[in-house]
Amino acid sequence: MSINRSVLFSAFVIAVMTFQGCETDIDIIAPQRDVTVIYGLLEADRERHFIKINRAFVGEDSATVLAAKEGVNEYASNEMSAKVLEINSIGEELNSWDLIETYGTGKEDGAFFSDSNKIYYFDAQLNANMLYRLECTVNIDGEDEKKVTATTDVIGQATDGGGINQVILNKPKKSGSSSTNGGSDRNKQEVSLVSSNDYASGFEVEWSEVSGGVLYTSYLRMFYREFNTTTGGVTVDSVTLAIGSKNFEKSGSVIQFPGIGTEDYFATIGRRVEDLDTTEIRNVKRVVSDTIQFYLEVANKELSTYIEVNQPISGVVQDRPEYTNVSNGIGIFGSRVVASTRTASVLTDGRILDNRTMEELLYSNLPQTGGYTAPKSFTRPGRCTVNPATGPTCQ
Numbered sequence: 001m002s003i004n005r006s007v008l009f010s011a012f013v014i015a016v017m018t019f020q021g022c023e024t025d026i027d028i029i030a031p032q033r034d035v036t037v038i039y040g041l042l043e044a045d046r047e048r049h050f051i052k053i054n055r056a057f058v059g060e061d062s063a064t065v066l067a068a069k070e071g072v073n074e075y076a077s078n079e080m081s082a083k084v085l086e087i088n089s090i091g092e093e094l095n096s097w098d099l100i101e102t103y104g105t106g107k108e109d110g111a112f113f114s115d116s117n118k119i120y121y122f123d124a125q126l127n128a129n130m131l132y133r134l135e136c137t138v139n140i141d142g143e144d145e146k147k148v149t150a151t152t153d154v155i156g157q158a159t160d161g162g163g164i165n166q167v168i169l170n171k172p173k174k175s176g177s178s179s180t181n182g183g184s185d186r187n188k189q190e191v192s193l194v195s196s197n198d199y200a201s202g203f204e205v206e207w208s209e210v211s212g213g214v215l216y217t218s219y220l221r222m223f224y225r226e227f228n229t230t231t232g233g234v235t236v237d238s239v240t241l242a243i244g245s246k247n248f249e250k251s252g253s254v255i256q257f258p259g260i261g262t263e264d265y266f267a268t269i270g271r272r273v274e275d276l277d278t279t280e281i282r283n284v285k286r287v288v289s290d291t292i293q294f295y296l297e298v299a300n301k302e303l304s305t306y307i308e309v310n311q312p313i314s315g316v317v318q319d320r321p322e323y324t325n326v327s328n329g330i331g332i333f334g335s336r337v338v339a340s341t342r343t344a345s346v347l348t349d350g351r352i353l354d355n356r357t358m359e360e361l362l363y364s365n366l367p368q369t370g371g372y373t374a375p376k377s378f379t380r381p382g383r384c385t386v387n388p389a390t391g392p393t394c395q
Contacts, residue, residue, distance in 0.1 A: 034140045036080075036148045041303065041336045044126045046154040051099060051120045051333075053082060053136060056271040075138070077101065084122055085107035087151075088292050094130070097122035109341045113364040128158035128211065131376065132267035134333050150326040150333035155300045164211075167339035169294050170254060171206035188383070188395075191261040191292060194356040202259025205243050207296050209255055210337050214302035217297045218243040220384045221342075224288040224378065229382045239272050241265055243294075247304065255296075263370065266360065270372030278377045288378040290358055290394075291350035293342040297312075298390065303334030358384055365392065 052112045057073045086095035099120035136148040154162025175187045193200050205218055223238045237277035241264065244257045261354065276286055299307060302325045309323040324330045341350045364374035364386050384394040 002204060002319065014201075031300070033140060034143055034146075036136060036138055036146075036326070036331075038134065038136070038326050038329055038333055039146070039148075040134060040330035040331075040333045042126060042154050042339065043336060044053060044128045044150060044158075045156045045337065047125060048121055048128075049084075050082075051082075051134065053080065053099075053120055056330075066138055079140055080136060080138050082134065084124075084385040085133045085135065086124075086127070087131045087133055089129075089131075095256070097124050101102055103310075107109060107129040125162045126153045127162070128156045128164050130154065136329075140353055146158045148326060148329040150329075150331075152302055152325070152334050153212060153300060155298060156337055157211040158205045158220050164337070165208075167210055167296060167298075168208045169206070169338060169341055169351075170208060171204050174351070176273050189354040190351045191263055192354045192356075192357060194360045194366065196356075199262040199266075199369065202262055203229045204259050205257040205294065207255045207339070209248075209253055212300055212335075213243065213298035213337065214301050215247055215307060217245040217299075218257055219260075219295050220287065220293065221293045223293070224273075224286060227285040227287065228283055230283040232262040238274075239269050241268050249395065266372040267370060269361075269369065269376065273373075273376045275375040276377040277375075286377055286379065288361065288380055290349075290353050290383060292353060294342060295342075298339075300335040303332060303336060306332040306334065355394045359392060362367060362394070363392040380387075 006022055007185075027143075035053045035056035038051065039048070042049050053075065054073045055075055082099040084097050085093050087093055099122055101118055104117040104119045131151055131153055133151040135151060135309075137145065138148060139145045141364050159165055170193050175190050187394065191203065193203075207216070207218065210216075219240055219242045221240045223236065226235045226237070230235075241260070243260055246255075246257065248255055276284060278284070279376075280315045306323055311319055313320060325333060353361070358380060361373050362378045363379060363386075364371040380394065384390045384392065
């Protein structure tokens with residue numbers, strides 16, 4: 001080998017080693033690619049329908065920092081347009097609504113809270129006999145135009161005048177005989193959680209069926225108010241107790257949940273409501289409602305599957321399957337019904353606790369039981385009093 005060739009070969013080896021020695025950085029951020037994320041739940045008993053459409057984002061900052069940057073996970077007006085189509089059983093398009101962009105203000109404070117919360121909506125009376133398809137056209141600079149679509153049915157029994165039949169709580173039923181589900185002659189003995197000397201064995205909860213509903217989740221809620229006699233301020237709070245969540249895929253007339261544990265009702269209140277010592281804090285009065293409210297949330301097949309797949313993993317196998325009904329994107333476009341007994345008047349809706357249950361809630365009268373709620377200092381003026389001679393009673 002000649003001297004010149006030796007020098008050239010040595011220079012080549014040194015150059016290769018030099019470049020290899022400098023390449024120690026790894027680029028962990030893949031080239032950005034547009035991914036559309038959709039979350040939308042249609043409700044046939046509402047006229048305004050909101051849909052969240054975002055873009056997935058990636059960057060070197062933390063997720064909390066990136067999420068707070070305006071526009072990082074949102075499409076500009078010239079980058080995306082969307083509409084919802086109403087389709088009958090033979091595939092004909094009957095109606096079309098363009099989505100209107102707005103900014104939500106009701107987002108709760110939290111790690112991902114920011115002033116920028118773009119959402120989309122359209123106004124329409126939906127028909128429970130039709131299908132609805134969401135179509136998004138996305139046009140990002142440097143990428144090909146793409147179509148993102150998703151289709152869902154709308155659950156509920158359609159009525160002739162539009163909308164769906166009202167969902168009714170059959171059990172516990174309203175008292176009174178002027179109608180099949182309670183009337184003007186109601187009494188205050190509709191829910192009994194206490195027997196003569198112990199907690200009651202439980203009671204069933206029964207709702208009317210929602211046509212097309214698959215996953216039914218029911219819970220009850222007790223409301224109370226705290227009055228500050230010094231400032232005049234009033235705060236409203238509540239305690240929620242789960243009744244159950246069940247899948248009902250076959251048609252039936254009613255949806256039944258087994259009796260809930262009545263002691264759980266008082267124990268849950270004992271855990272979630274702070275004690276109030278009125279001998280020390282004299283300017284706070286805590287008044288509890290004697291009417292408990294019942295709630296029902298119903299999901300269609302698509303939403304039920306999405307919820308099931310995304311439940312926390314508790315088994316040995318940690319692999320989570322992916323599910324989306326969004327074509328060319330991710331997320332869920334489904335349907336739900338939310339019903340409750342609560343309206344503006346707590347006197348005519350909900351279900352009223354009987355005397356023994358109220359006495360246990362306010363005074364923990366039962367012997368040798370948990371005594372969960374006496375430290376909460378609940379009151380119910382006009383119905384419950386403490387007589388020095390006979391003790392606390394409710395009427």
